[in-house]
Amino acid sequence: MASTQVLKYTPEDSSFSAQALPIPCGVLNPSPPPSAVWPPLDFGLGALACCGACVFTNPLEVVKTRLQLQGELRARGSYQRHYRGVLQALWVVGRSDGLRGLQKGLSVGLMYQGLMNGVRLGSYSYCEAAGITAVDGGSLVSGAVAGALGAFIASPAYLVKTHLQAQTVQTIAVGHQHNHQGVSNAFATIYRREGVIGLWRGVNGAVPRVMVGSAAQLATFSSAKEWVSRSQVSGRSLLIRRRREDAAVLEGRLYHGFSDCLLKVCQAEGPLGLYKGMGPVFIRLGPHTVLSMLFWDMLREWTYQEKPGKGKTD
Secondary structure: OOOOOOOOOOHHHOOOOOOOOOOOOOOOOOOOOOOOOOHHHHHHHHHHHHHHHHHHHHHHHHHHHHHHHOOOOOOOOOOOOOOOOHHHHHHHHHHHHOHHHHHOOHHHHHHHHHHHHHHHHHHHHHHHHOOHHHOOOHHHHHHHHHHHHHHHHHHHHHHHHHHHHHOOOHHHOOOOOOOOOOHHHHHHHHHHHHHHHHHOOOHHHHHHHHHHHHHHHHHHHHHHOOOOOOOOOOHHHHHHHHHHHHOOOHHHOOOOOHHHHHHHHHHHHOHHHHHOOHHHHHHHHHHHHHHHHHHHHHHHHHHHHHOOOOOOOO
8 A cells, every 4th residue: 555655845945936936026915106206396207298299199189179170060961071081181281271280289288288297197106106006996096086187277278279279271160260369369368258267168078088098097007017008088078078168158159068068969960979080089099198108107217217316226
């Protein structure tokens, strides 16, 4: 009869020991939060990263605005379609407005990106340093709150950007033409007509949109450090916000709130009218998000390495 034998061995004898298969940091335990950067500096890093991305993607933002305002409150087939797709729209804008027309609203677009993403990324970075993102659901909540704060603060700049990007020559004009003479004139005109509250028109559509996109984007980036194809926007919210921001004011106002805009668009243009301009939305989001996150990560890494008392690690 075969005898049994109790084998005794120490963990060091096993081929599956911790030395043989080291467990990466963060698999069983959350990774330690990164060192904090001085908050104003971190604000600047986020702003600079997204402004850099905006320079490359602003032409797609112009096209997106035109496509979403085309045929406003008119049934499909009852209006002339100046813009029929992303590439064709880029060509039409370039031919009619010149190369400068493809960068309309760039200055205020940089202002918007700097404010919104500076606050958004800076706030998220602070949550990382505080360890909030390390708990279950912390990344999603931090991203959502940071996005809501950034969207609210930067809403006036987005309003002016929409007005300026819609302006063009009469032959290819869509939506209401405000005919502002520049960024400062646009802010002043809106303030004179509607006061401070008028500068935040459309904010109730912006905050939930950016909250969802920011939560998905930052939580994904923080955990994987790579771009995962995710939508940063809700199509319905984005279109309604665009319409409300571009609508005429005072006696000529088309919409009297978020729900009124939603109802009117559905009645006049059908459910598909809520998704106008989704092509350039997704085409723009890819490069813009990749560039923004890449620039931000590179700037933060460089800043961490250059902090006093810290050298580059081997």
